[in-house]
Amino acid sequence: MSEAAPRTPVPPITLSLPKPVAPPRYRQPKKNIPQTLEERTAILQAVRNYVAEYCPTPPVPVSELAEHADRVVQRIGCAPIYRDYIGVLINNELWREQLAAVPFERRLLLMPKCLRLESKCPAPFDEFGLLCKQCGQCSIQDLQNEAERLGYAVLVAEGSAIVMSLIQTGQIEAIVGISCLSVLERSFPYMEAAAIPGVAVPLLQDDCIDTTVDLDWVWDYIHLTADDKTRRLDLGTLRDSVDAWFQPEALAQIMGPAEGESERIGREWLSRAGKRWRPFLAVAAWRALVGNDAETPDDLKKVAVAVECFHKASLIHDDIEDEDATRYGEPTLHTEYGVAVALNVGDLLIGEGYRLLAATKLSAEQRAAMLQVAAEGQRELSRGQGAELLWARNPDVLSSLQVLDIFKKKTAPAFEVALRIGAIFAGVDHHEEVGDVLHKYSEALGIAYQIRDDLADLGQTQDTSDIAGLRPSLLLATAHERAECDKRKITSALWSRTSTASVSEVEQVYRELGADERCRDLLERYKEEAIQSLRDLESPSLKGLLRRVIGKIFNDTEIKGWCKEFEAKNLLGVAAADAALDKAPEPRVVATV
Secondary structure, X not given: OOOOOOOOOOOOOOOOOXXXXXXXXXXXXXXXXXXXXXXXXXXXHHHHHHHHHHOOOOOOOHHHHHHHHHHHHHHXXXXXXXXXXXXXXXXXXXXXXXXXXXXXHHEEXXXXXXXXXXXXXXXXXXXXXEOOOOOOOOXXXXXXXXXHHHOOEEEEOOOHHHHHHHHHOOOOOEEEEEEOHHHHHHHOHHHHHOXXXXXXXXXXXXXXXXXXXXXXXXXXXXXXXXXXXXXOOOHHHHHHHHHHOOOHHHHHHHHXXXXXXXXXXXXXXXXXXXXXXXXXXXXXXXXXXXXXXXXXXXXXXXXXXXXXXXXXXXXXXXXXXXXXXXXXXXXXXXXXXXXXXXXXXXXXXXXXXXXXXXXXXXXXXXXXXXXXXXXHHHHHHHHHHHHHHHHHHOOOOXXXXXXXXXXHHHOHHHHHHHHHHHHHHOOOOOOOHHHHXXXXXXXXXXXXXXXXXXXXXXXXXXXXXXXXXXXXXXXXXXXXXXXXXXXXXXXXXXXXXXXXXXXXXXXXXXXXXOHHHHHHHHHHXXXXXXXXXXXXXXXXXXXXXXXXXXXXXXXHHHHHHOOHHHHHHHHOOHHXXXXXXXXXXXXXXXXXX
């Protein structure tokens, strides 16, 4: 009888968990609010395009605002019931540039007390509103702390009288507010009379208890500054532009004609479906550092394609190593062409990446720096993947921190390579403080991204699912740490890869043990960690853009990927929202800030 393979030594873990953040809440929006963040974001961009085209001058009378809102409704073909909401967004956009010009210390952040978790909130009230106790159970604490750090005055209260009294002191020159549509017309008309610029992010409910708001929008407005030259940049359009570079004709222009069948297969793999976040990040970092007006050089396209070559090569190798049969809903390359051909194409793409970087018309120092960053990222990624592969030879239980450390080594390097190469292309030396910040940002972003992927496996059965493939995941590590008795036997069998449980049975165990809730908590922590890492950046444009990138990456998936449990929770608020709407007067466009 052969001896068992020796255990692979587990390297020491230096990773520590970020501090807790307020957990996100999920409630169904009121009927006259677009129901998904995806739809609301699309409407916001349509409003910005409309305002840029027609350039109305604020303040706009209510009747004129209604006309503009009706035009946007007709232009995008959305439900007429959203007219009030669109009117608020239009008015916000009219004041946006004026708000950006006002120093933080001359602004007021006005929040409603209904953002708190009322049943658990320990905060008392005085004549000025809520006195937050910093309990961490809602978003008020984080918004207040960050706004005050920037220099804002902060008020958690409703009532136009307080706002008016603050405006009359002359110390407040702009307001960022959060309120429901029905209250906006009562809270902000004084601002129009005083010619005070401001924006108002609409609450998603108006029942005055445990309300929710699009927090990313609030964060964007709080940090809005004229020093950020990318504040008008449409990330959706930028991403579409980058995506177009991976069409077959564009690849031929960027890389040159394909020579032979292996190159043809590699080009076809590059042009297949994928998020393409990494080339997007490289271009975004460059754009933030050089400004919106700079033309996109041809060499930047080479850099973006090189970054994706490295990533797509790693996917080919990863699919072979994990024995996955499908990716993007299609056969993996080794399933289609065989392992030998797929390995060779992966190696070819790595070579193509280095070739493209070396072919740029940059200084020798810049080219050397980009090649060094790419090589360091390749080594770190291989270490992370190797840790997982060596575990698979003789699987044993991994702690949550050990799994997160694998995430850091396996996923974060590709994000860092993209960002640092974009910064080097812009002329920023990768040894300066920018490189240190991008390293910290990429680590947190990479871990958050991989946690999101683990959560996305819930409800999935395809070959790339870690649950179906019995691969180590944060869900499994968390469940095992919480399991006892019979459930402990199930999670132990999953770790040893001897489990016969179905995917649905495994998911049920995860939910019963609260593993999915814990992973969502850690996802929010690492997203916040990525944002906090940007504080030391001196470039307001890079800081602002990378903050927005977090929302862009995760909002694209969270709106689609939350499990059925959260869908059920959302439904609990529908009846109350419907009843409130039925009692409300007919929608009308309101005068806001």
